[in-house]
Amino acid sequence: xxxxxxxxxxxxxxxxxxxxxxxxxxxxxxxxxxxxxxxxxxxxxxxxxxxxxxxxxxxxxxxxxxxxxxxxxxxxxxxxxxxxxxxxxxxxxxxxxxxxxxxxxxxxxxxxxxxxxxxxxxxxxxxxxxxxxxxxxxxxxxxxxxxxxxxxxxxxxxxxxxxxxxxxxxxxxxxxxxxxxxxxxxxxxxxxxxxxxxxxxxxxxxxxxxxxxxxxxxxxxxxxxxxxxxxxxxxxxxxxxxxxxxxxxxxxxxxxxxxxxxxxxxxxxxxxxxxxxxxxxxxxxxxxxxxxxxxxxxxxxxxxxxxxxxxxxxxxxxxxxxxxxxxx
Amino acid sequence: xxxxxxxxxxxxxxxxxxxxxxxxxxxxxxxxxxxxxxxxxxxxxxxxxxxxxxxxxxxxxxxxxxxxxxxxxxxxxxxxxxxxxxxxxxxxxxxxxxxxxxxxxxxxxxxxxxxxxxxxxxxxxxxxxxxxxxxxxxxxxxxxxxxxxxxxxxxxxxxxxxxxxxxxxxxxxxxxxxxxxxxxxxxxxxxxxxxxxxxxxxxxxxxxxxxxxxxxxxxxxxxxxxxxxxxxxxxxxxxxxxxxxxxxxxxxxxxxxxxxxxxxxxxxxxxxxxxxxxxxxxxxxxxxxxxxxxxxxxxxxxxxxxxxxxxxxxxxxxxxxxxxxxxxxxxxxxxxxxxxxxxxx
Numbered sequence: 001x002x003x004x005x006x007x008x009x010x011x012x013x014x015x016x017x018x019x020x021x022x023x024x025x026x027x028x029x030x031x032x033x034x035x036x037x038x039x040x041x042x043x044x045x046x047x048x049x050x051x052x053x054x055x056x057x058x059x060x061x062x063x064x065x066x067x068x069x070x071x072x073x074x075x076x077x078x079x080x081x082x083x084x085x086x087x088x089x090x091x092x093x094x095x096x097x098x099x100x101x102x103x104x105x106x107x108x109x110x111x112x113x114x115x116x117x118x119x120x121x122x123x124x125x126x127x128x129x130x131x132x133x134x135x136x137x138x139x140x141x142x143x144x145x146x147x148x149x150x151x152x153x154x155x156x157x158x159x160x161x162x163x164x165x166x167x168x169x170x171x172x173x174x175x176x177x178x179x180x181x182x183x184x185x186x187x188x189x190x191x192x193x194x195x196x197x198x199x200x201x202x203x204x205x206x207x208x209x210x211x212x213x214x215x216x217x218x219x220x221x222x223x224x225x226x227x228x229x230x231x232x233x234x235x236x237x238x239x240x241x242x243x244x245x246x247x248x249x250x251x252x253x254x255x256x257x258x259x260x261x262x263x264x265x266x267x268x269x270x271x272x273x274x275x276x277x278x279x280x281x282x283x284x285x286x287x288x289x290x291x292x293x294x295x296x297x298x299x300x301x302x303x304x305x306x307x308x309x310x311x312x313x314x315x316x317x318x319x320x321x322x323x324x325x326x327x328x
Numbered sequence: 329x330x331x332x333x334x335x336x337x338x339x340x341x342x343x344x345x346x347x348x349x350x351x352x353x354x355x356x357x358x359x360x361x362x363x364x365x366x367x368x369x370x371x372x373x374x375x376x377x378x379x380x381x382x383x384x385x386x387x388x389x390x391x392x393x394x395x396x397x398x399x400x401x402x403x404x405x406x407x408x409x410x411x412x413x414x415x416x417x418x419x420x421x422x423x424x425x426x427x428x429x430x431x432x433x434x435x436x437x438x439x440x441x442x443x444x445x446x447x448x449x450x451x452x453x454x455x456x457x458x459x460x461x462x463x464x465x466x467x468x469x470x471x472x473x474x475x476x477x478x479x480x481x482x483x484x485x486x487x488x489x490x491x492x493x494x495x496x497x498x499x500x501x502x503x504x505x506x507x508x509x510x511x512x513x514x515x516x517x518x519x520x521x522x523x524x525x526x527x528x529x530x531x532x533x534x535x536x537x538x539x540x541x542x543x544x545x546x547x548x549x550x551x552x553x554x555x556x557x558x559x560x561x562x563x564x565x566x567x568x569x570x571x572x573x574x575x576x577x578x579x580x581x582x583x584x585x586x587x588x589x590x591x592x593x594x595x596x597x598x599x600x601x602x603x604x605x606x607x608x609x610x611x612x613x614x615x616x617x618x619x620x621x622x623x624x625x626x627x628x629x630x631x632x633x634x635x636x637x638x639x640x641x642x643x644x645x646x647x648x649x650x651x652x653x654x655x656x657x658x659x660x661x662x663x664x665x666x667x668x669x670x671x672x673x
Contacts, residue, residue, distance in 0.1 A: 070403060
């Protein structure tokens with residue numbers, strides 16, 4: 001597959017933006033939660049699942065998508081939302097519970113829905129797979145070439161919804177790409193203790209679709225594999241399962257004591273951080289210069305700072321707004 | 329306007345066909361909805377007219393196809409999904425109440441989920457505890473879904489047309505015993521004169537199936553027919569019962585109930601769903617909240633006891649609401665007065 005410099009720049013910018021977004025969120029999230037941690041207190045209350053380390057799963061896939069293509073993401077959605085082009089200001093305001101948020105504060109961090117770019121995520125494991133199949137079915141019935149991407153964690157591959165969806169997508173030859181972000185843990189349980197086989201990509205064979213395994217969080221390989229899978233889907237050649245071995249730098253949620261994690265594991269993963277690796281690759285292979293990379297980083301961080309400022313400055317919704325928008 | 333007598337199943341399939349002719353975005357997904365025509369006849373003849381793309385047989389994968397209906401609805405289609413028996417909701421409830429019912433709210437109204445989820449309910453034919461339940465209150469309890477329960481073919485057609493055109497998820501719960509199937513004892517009263525033309529009925533407007541002044545009987549679906557039988561029996565005794573057919577649980581026509589109870593002062597709720605924490609409690613609470621003085625006697629529930637549905641015919645028939653139980657309930661609240669009058673006359 002021919003690589004596009006614009007694509008690679010987009011991917012790098014989105015990855016930097018996403019990482020800075022999550023590292024900022026980790027700090028903001030603790031505002032109002034010290035000295036005694038109270039999950040319901042602070043600037044950003046509730047559960048918070050951060051995606052730092054998983055950036056290669058997001059932009060290298062979404063760069064191949066248009067606004068009309070559907071993405072359903074997981075409970076750890078920020079990197080994918082950013083890559084899909086969800087309005088960063090309104091997304092951040094939603095996470096802050098503000099009236100200017102995507103849903104006026106009704107959804108929060110696990111329920112970001114942006115119909116302008118056909119992005120949705122949800123808080124239940126494997127829940128996004130069937131709606132992605134449905135979006136792909138709609139595309140096919142409407143005679144369009146839109147595709148749908150269903151993001152899942154490695155834990156979701158043991159849910160019935162995942163298997164039912166793979167079968168249905170293959171049976172009806174629908175334009176769906178199932179992307180497993182294998183961060184090696186389902187909350188605290190390592191994949192080796194939950195999954196009977198080493199590679200979930202092997203499960204694709206059971207449904208007669210290609211299964212691709214990407215080792216070691218390799219941004220460029222995801223970009224290439226996703227490009228091929230999405231092109232196949234657009235051409236009416238059916239679904240693909242892509243499994244990406246990725247890293248989770250933070251706990252399952254912020255406040256997770258991570259007693260289940262071997263000492264030093266995160267440091268070892270960070271030594272192979274995909275973002276500087278990708279930057280080096282882009283420069284050494286001549287796609288961009290170091291100055292261009294620096295400029296991309298500055299631009300990405302400015303957008304994130306602006307989004308957080310927008311969220312902070314926005315007002316909370318009137319309490320009685322809670323009673324509206326149950327029905328269309 | 330030309331009319332004919334139709335069963336509920338034919339009225340439903342006619343409404344679906346007419347909407348499918350008008351709107352290419354309407355399609356049906358479910359188990360055995362294709363050449364079989366729906367196990368309970370709700371898609372009779374549709375496969376022959378519209379073919380396998382739009383009358384889409386699915387694998388036995390309710391989570392996948394109901395969740396897919398949500399995704400398709402959010403992508404510009406107007407899917408109708410059939411869950412064969414309401415009892416099967418256990419394998420797919422997440423797609424129903426966490427996705428279908430909530431995505432409008434989670435998007436602050438920016439996304440719509442215009443879909444119909446139809447499903448068969450009800451017992452009385454010894455299909456035992458996993459194929460006989462009503463469970464409407466379970467869906468009505470959880471916000472974000474409209475819930476339709478027709479008692480006759482005229483209502484079924486109008487309500488189905490409204491359901492398909494609604495921009496919200498609608499759970500359409502039809503009673504197997506009212507479908508007019510060749511293999512189940514018929515309930516003739518469910519067959520109605522149905523216009524050939526397309527028409528809608530508004531949600532949240534109960535029907536007064538029988539006007540009366542002495543006691544209010546609130547019911548829905550199959551129970552309306554038991555209530556009407558009871559009302560005829562009561563009329564012979566001089567008790568003038570008003571029978572209310574709710575037609576939709578969400579929205580619930582509380583005004584119709586309150587108006588009637590204000591007039592009669594006595595309330596009986598007849599429900600094939602389980603007695604506790606359900607429709608009967610909601611209706612009674614609603615009346616008391618509206619006007620605590622409205623009731624002149626203790627409100628009565630004639631509902632399914634809080635037991636799994638037994639298989640054996642004598643046990644199931646014992647447990648089901650019926651006209652005799654409704655008459656007894658009426659006697660408890662208004663009976664003695666009227667019976668005295670009758671004796672004197």
